[in-house]
Amino acid sequence: MVEESYTRRAFLKKAAALTAAVTILPHARIFGANEDIRVAVVGVGNKGSQHVAMFKSMPGVRVVALCDVDSNRVAEALKKHFKEAGTQPKTYTDVRRLLEDKEVDAVCVATPNHWHALVTVWACEAGKDVYVEKPASHTIWEGQQMIAAAKKHNRIVQVGMQSRSDAGLQGARQYIKEGNIGELDYIRGIYYNLRQPLPKVTGPQAPPAGVDYNLWLGPAPDEPLTRKNLHYDWHWFWPYGNGELGNNGVHMMDLASWFLDIKEFPTRVVSVGGRFGFDDDAPTPNTQTVLYDYKPVPIFCELRNLPASKGASEADNLNGLRVGIEVKGKEGYYLAYNNGGWVYDNKGKRVKQFKGDGGGSHHQNFIDAVRSRKAETVAANIESGHLAAGLAHMGNISHKLGKPANGAEILKSAAEFPQLSRMIDQFNEHLLVNGVDVQKNQRMLGPWLTFDPAAQKFTGEQEAAANAFLTTTYRSGFEIPNQV
Numbered sequence: 001m002v003e004e005s006y007t008r009r010a011f012l013k014k015a016a017a018l019t020a021a022v023t024i025l026p027h028a029r030i031f032g033a034n035e036d037i038r039v040a041v042v043g044v045g046n047k048g049s050q051h052v053a054m055f056k057s058m059p060g061v062r063v064v065a066l067c068d069v070d071s072n073r074v075a076e077a078l079k080k081h082f083k084e085a086g087t088q089p090k091t092y093t094d095v096r097r098l099l100e101d102k103e104v105d106a107v108c109v110a111t112p113n114h115w116h117a118l119v120t121v122w123a124c125e126a127g128k129d130v131y132v133e134k135p136a137s138h139t140i141w142e143g144q145q146m147i148a149a150a151k152k153h154n155r156i157v158q159v160g161m162q163s164r165s166d167a168g169l170q171g172a173r174q175y176i177k178e179g180n181i182g183e184l185d186y187i188r189g190i191y192y193n194l195r196q197p198l199p200k201v202t203g204p205q206a207p208p209a210g211v212d213y214n215l216w217l218g219p220a221p222d223e224p225l226t227r228k229n230l231h232y233d234w235h236w237f238w239p240y241g242n243g244e245l246g247n248n249g250v251h252m253m254d255l256a257s258w259f260l261d262i263k264e265f266p267t268r269v270v271s272v273g274g275r276f277g278f279d280d281d282a283p284t285p286n287t288q289t290v291l292y293d294y295k296p297v298p299i300f301c302e303l304r305n306l307p308a309s310k311g312a313s314e315a316d317n318l319n320g321l322r323v324g325i326e327v328k329g330k331e332g333y334y335l336a337y338n339n340g341g342w343v344y345d346n347k348g349k350r351v352k353q354f355k356g357d358g359g360g361s362h363h364q365n366f367i368d369a370v371r372s373r374k375a376e377t378v379a380a381n382i383e384s385g386h387l388a389a390g391l392a393h394m395g396n397i398s399h400k401l402g403k404p405a406n407g408a409e410i411l412k413s414a415a416e417f418p419q420l421s422r423m424i425d426q427f428n429e430h431l432l433v434n435g436v437d438v439q440k441n442q443r444m445l446g447p448w449l450t451f452d453p454a455a456q457k458f459t460g461e462q463e464a465a466a467n468a469f470l471t472t473t474y475r476s477g478f479e480i481p482n483q484v
Contacts, residue, residue, distance in 0.1 A: 036060055036061060037061050037106060037370055039063050040064060040065035041067070041077075041107070042067045042068070043111035046232075048068070048073075049080065051110055053081060058367060061367055065101060066089050067091070067093070069212045070212075099122055109131070112216075112240045113241050114219055116136060118480050124150055131363070134161050136386055137386065137390070138472070139472055140470045141471035144386070158365065158378050159385030162359030163251060164384070165362040165365055166358060169336065169356060169359075173259050180331075180343070181330075184327065187256040187259060187328070188328070188423075189249060189256055191251075191304070193305065194307055198233055198280040198282050200279070201281070204225060219475055219478035242392055244285065245290065245301065245395050249301045250389055254387075255324075259327060262387070264454075270290070270449070271446035272427065272443055273290075273444055274288075275441075285303065287306060289420075292394070292395075299391075302423060310433065310435045333346075339358065362380070398446030399446050401447055404442035404443070405442065405444070431443075447461075450462075
């Protein structure tokens with residue numbers, strides 16, 4: 001039976017008392033060869049339910065607890081995954097109570113983005129290992145705290161960037177590193193996928209029955225619900241999500257940084273984007289092109305949520321690819337994602353195929369590392385998760401500081417990079433064929449932001465404005481404990 005939800009007044013009183021008087025005590029154990037690893041899943045919506053199924057099917061693993069602020073989702077997960085007698089897991093509404101449970105060894109975090117870092121840090125402090133969904137963090141400062149917490153408390157932290165566990169991508173990465181498509185010119189990540197405008201609302205909405213909205217907000221501002229759908233649509237609102245760049249672009253940027261063996265942030269970033277063709281209240285871009293000025297090989301990320309043309313039933317594509325990466329070399333190029341891909345020569349002829357498997361071993365990789373305590377074996381560690389998420393944050397910060405611009409101003413900003421100029425032309429053509437009036441709905445041109453990769457801070461003319469977005473303000477009782 002799901003825990004009784006807190007009333008707002010009772011919760012605030014109890015939260016204040018717990019913050020002042022209670023510390024989640026660390027508990028960790030060394031696993032014997034035949035001991036089960038006991039996993040709890042925090043957030044059991046669509047993605048969390050998938051995690052339940054994955055962990056539940058693995059030998060030597062037991063899903064012993066579920067946690068969600070929505071009692072309906074807990075009930076659905078129990079009905080779907082735990083029909084057998086004697087398999088019922090414990091259930092929790094408040095993740096803090098779950099983390100006190102000494103019968104939980106590891107937690108899988110599939111909450112909204114604004115909870116990722118807090119649950120991860122709290123779990124590390126409690127002596128539990130963590131599998132956290134992408135993007136790892138909601139801000140760059142949060143990622144720094146997650147890295148520090150994993151090291152400080154000797155915890156295994158895996159990020160849900162399963163492409164790194166994909167056999168086809170692993171093989172293609174090695175093939176390209178060996179020089180088989182020549183010196184690299186650039187890597188481009190694309191996410192061309194249709195989305196619909198959000199339902200409009202005229203005022204605050206009542207949270208769904210069965211949801212503890214105060215706990216849903218957690219570290220976010222204490223504000224009423226101003227969208228029709230509490231779940232999923234939070235991706236398109238800055239206090240909880242990171243837009244499409246943080247939702248799916250982060251996968252492409254992780255692949256790009258992995259293929260290039262990049263471990264640091266770039267020194268410059270610029271974004272062009274906006275929300276076009278959607279009459280809704282969401283502030284995040286649905287069309288965006290971002291350049292990360294790595295030398296000698298820049299990384300680009302393109303996002304498009306409109307169709308290939310107005311009224312079309314499909315999204316755009318790049319030589320048939322709608323989601324994935326293009327690795328462009330002087331002697332050919334590679335197009336792929338988790339379902340595999342091909343190497344092409346410069347005439348477009350297929351040269352070599354790499355068959356993907358979707359990264360299905362990613363959860364097993366996490367469990368193996370939990371059992372061995374060898375953090376170096378983690379396929380997508382928190383450092384790589386911080387980098388990929390941080391790249392999304394950098395692009396979004398340039399967008400947030402942007403100003404409306406005309407085509408000439410945008411192309412002038414891109415003049416240093418011929419590849420970016422071509423992508424901007426394609427961006428403009430995409431809007432044109434979708435009937436977007438760029439005079440009425442102007443493109444937002446972000447400033448070129450300069451960045452110090454060692455200090456992980458912005459520099460230059462926009463230093464103060466950009467650095468203000470490196471972190472955020474947390475509600476009392478939901479602050480991330482400083483780990484540095």
